[in-house]
Amino acid sequence: MATHESHKKRSGLMDWLTTVDHKKIGILYLLAGGFFFLIGGLEAILMRIQLMEPDSKIFTGELYNQLLTMHGTTMIFLAAMPIIFGFMNAIVPLQLGARDVAFPYVNAVGFWLFFFGGLLLNLSWFLGGAPEAGWTAYAPLSTVAEDTGVDFYVLGLQIAGAGTLAGGINFLVTIINMRAPGMTFMRMPLFTWASFVTSGLILFAFPALTVGFFLLMFERVFDANFFNPDMGGNILIWEHIFWIFGHPEVYILILPAFGIISEVVSTFSNKRLFGYSAMVFATVLIGFLGFMVWVHHMFTVGLGPVANSIFAVATMAIAIPTGVKIFNWIFTMWGGQIRFSTAMLFAVGFIPTFVMGGVTGVMLSVPAADYQYHDSYFVVAHFHYVIVGGLILGLFSGLYYWYPRMFNRVLNETLGKWNFWLFFIGFHLTFFPQHWLGLMGMPRRVYTYMSGQELDGANFVSTIGAILMGAGTIVLLINIVISASSKYATTKDPWDGRTLEWAMPVPTPEYNFAQTPLVRGLDALYVEKTAGNGEMTPAEPVGEIHMPNGSILPFILSLGMFIAGFGFIYANWIVAGAGLGLVLITMFLRSVIDDHGYHIHKEEVEADIKGGRA
């Protein structure tokens, strides 16, 4: 056995820049995603301030378009997805009983690509203006724009998207190959199942977006003609490509939230999840159907009644597995010993809210009716009900639930409840009136409206609601600051958890389980608790643990992409070449430098176990 292997212990900033530990990368994702969530939320509040009164002139025209574009883009790509990836990183390997993800190095590459991509996109604010073609960047709006905003959009998201794809593959392999002994597919916790299906969707949806971005970039930077009708191009190609990615993206976002809700509802009802296999099946089915519905975003394009009908029926079909899930959550709570912690409040608030978003979704799926709703505030209300009322409530729930595992502290429950009620009431105040605004004819993506059209009251209420949501988020920030300044560590299992992530001491050892656990049923930890063991039975003797070395290369590789991005935006081929050169050099170094990681010796692991640290 090699005992001469090198292992440098790094600390402070260098540790975070070079880490390949899934727990730390999860925290990085959560911090960066949380930061972008605040920026996107600020953009939303600025828009709502502009729309608070009729004929308002605070953020008009181009600036308003930039705000709406950046709000949507930031929230989807730079806030929601990274926060999901944060939880997946922090929790999935623990729930599987794995030491790390399958490719720790690639995991770090994925994070840094996302980070630098998001940074590049947001720098557009200071460098000639943000993109203003909407988060969908429809051609020709996106192709004829003269300033560099859309270039930042294309390059920034291209780089971030590459990171997402890498993360998706990583989690698929982790879940297929690295489950602990006894952890069969049908014993996996629902969050891990949801992460599995979401990763599959990422794998098959993101490459379409990659091509879409390449085409748009070629069109803008190299004068290609894909979307230019004068030169034989066709703008519909962009819409198809975007939504072939874009609709699965919606399920990429919502499925992990479904997973979180399943965990939380089951834990805080002290009951195993009702209809586990039906839940798994519904998750897979939603993922599958998610690829067959993209044209419902394009009903008014004029593809004809046959195409519209087929996609309408496919869209409606998704309501069935989703309904299965709703009923299973309710049946899980039925007869359970429910504890209304903050996490549970968010989960319970999620259920009726998401149903409302689902119902308007079915309304929108009827093409004839969609001709009326299309591009109105009704659509805005619908997708905020499913994304904020669904995904974001789910993420808040997950944050309160897993915070003790990720940060070794519990968040304050009183502040948590303030956070919930402010955000929940604010949410409904913001978006419920928007249904009526839409039905009364207010189009989306406009910066103002005239008074005397009965749009004033609902817009005013909507803005008040947005401010309440902002207040709820500030309470969360206060809660986090308070918990960070308190030094106490929690017990390892504050919620009487049922799954493997609660079976380790806090802080979680860098190798997770000292001995890989033996899984003997669904809700593996709960099985051991009822059997009177209280902790997991090891599946292996104490031994040496193989660990990967940290590396700065993922950071440098992503920095290279960032530099190349600038080169392409400003059509400066020297900078672009230098950036891509840096990427190739990093890849070259990675492949020629042998790094087989290092081993934690048996004695150290035994000492950790004896000291209660493992």
Next chain:
Amino acid sequence: MNAGERLTDANFPAHPEKATLEGKNKFLGFWLFLGGETVLFATLFGTYLGLRNMHLDGPSGEELFSLPLVFLATMLLLTSSLTSVYAVLSLKQNKVRSLQGWFLVTLLLGLGFLGLEIYEFVHYVHEGHTFTSSAFGSAFYSLVGFHGAHVLFGVLWITTLLARNWNRGITLSNAPKYYLFALYWHFVDVVWVFIFTVVYLMGKVG
């Protein structure tokens, strides 16, 4: 056993590319990656099919394409797939020199293909068929160019891989890398078969 240690005939596993967890992960991860690549090329094919007749005043595919040249390129690439199979067979028999030989042949055939493609593109540009001349031009160079870029990346990959491991025999660490390259090369080859059909054959007949 250390993953970097040269394997001998005595301890040679049946599937050296999947004998370690790292190898298994790479094997599966790369198959999944190729699944994503399939979507990438499918999107490019879709775009091309939508725009292939939009050549405006410029030459059409039927006027441009010369089947003998493309047939030669196809033969080079298909043969290189065969030689990479021989390399993988050598890998499984722990014959490192034979593996290197077959991969070198693969590399040369790949370079030959690239040479023909560059010649072809230069020729088309002289005929007035450029990236910016029409939507057909943009779609053609994107699809075929993406494939060409994949061949180029493969050429760089196998060069690095062979050079780095020239004197190290077959190990549990490099066996998955050789194997993955072969997988990649087959994939690039399969994409070319579709390009040959969809772009060149369909371009010639209609």
